[in-house]
Amino acid sequence: MEKLIYIADDDKNIRELIARFLRSEGFGAEVFETGDLLLEVFVSRPSDMVILDIMMPGTDGLTLCARLREKSPVPIIIVSARDSELDRISGISLGGDDYLVKPFSPMELVARVKAIFRRANLSRGDEEAGELRCGALRISLPERQAYLEDEKLELTPTEFSLISYLMEHCGRAVSREELLKSVWRFETEVDTRATDDVVKRLRKKLKDSGVRISSVWGYGFKLETGEPS
Numbered sequence: 132m133e134k135l136i137y138i139a140d141d142d143k144n145i146r147e148l149i150a151r152f153l154r155s156e157g158f159g160a161e162v163f164e165t166g167d168l169l170l171e172v173f174v175s176r177p178s179d180m181v182i183l184d185i186m187m188p189g190t191d192g193l194t195l196c197a198r199l200r201e202k203s204p205v206p207i208i209i210v211s212a213r214d215s216e217l218d219r220i221s222g223i224s225l226g227g228d229d230y231l232v233k234p235f236s237p238m239e240l241v242a243r244v245k246a247i248f249r250r251a252n253l254s255r256g257d258e259e260a261g262e263l264r265c266g267a268l269r270i271s272l273p274e275r276q277a278y279l280e281d282e283k284l285e286l287t288p289t290e291f292s293l294i295s296y297l298m299e300h301c302g303r304a305v306s307r308e309e310l311l312k313s314v315w316r317f318e319t320e321v322d323t324r325a326t327d328d329v330v331k332r333l334r335k336k337l338k339d340s341g342v343r344i345s346s347v348w349g350y351g352f353k354l355e356t357g358e359p360s
């Protein structure tokens with residue numbers, strides 16, 4: 132079935148360009164002048180992905196990202212001319228799965244869209260994959276659901292894929308580059324800080340669980356249990 136993507140950007144040329152490239156790759160695309168219009172439609176007819184600009188009339192993209200995340204784990208890509216560390220971290224911490232700075236190549240955006248959908252489909256329907264466990268954290272790969280003890284842990288597709296990969300290699304240091312290739316499925320060099328932003332979100336969700344994602348200075352991350360040594 133065709134994946135449906137909603138695009139909100141107050142620049143008509145940009146939103147139509149994005150939609151045209153997505154449609155040429157086989158995706159369905161609907162465009163909106165404001166985030167408020169997108170949210171109104173999303174509530175009654177959710178899409179498979181949302182692409183948001185930050186600066187728009189009415190509700191800004193970051194606020195809309197947070198509101199969408201309250202309603203759904205839908206993948207969200209933020210596109211913006213704002214390239215500050217604060218904007219990028221805010222976008223990811225509010226639930227965005229990726230952050231792309233304008234001007235960008237439409238084909239790069241398409242590549243990131245495809246990568247996020249690949250992450251969302253990883254292990255889906257693989258009944259032989261079973262479960263992953265690390266301390267109090269349990270992941271059911273067939274269900275694509277994470278649990279802390281017996282409580283469901285709500286994760287975005289990116290968060291789920293990253294923590295699953297770390298659990299598969301529990302106790303081993305995993306480099307940022309390995310995560311980008313194995314989780315994001317990027318073969319070209321991209322901003323490795325994206326991994327740090329998702330890890331920050333996961334750390335917040337795993338707080339007080341006894342499961343921690345440790346940083347390996349200058350390299351990457353390692354999933355561990357127990358108290359820090």
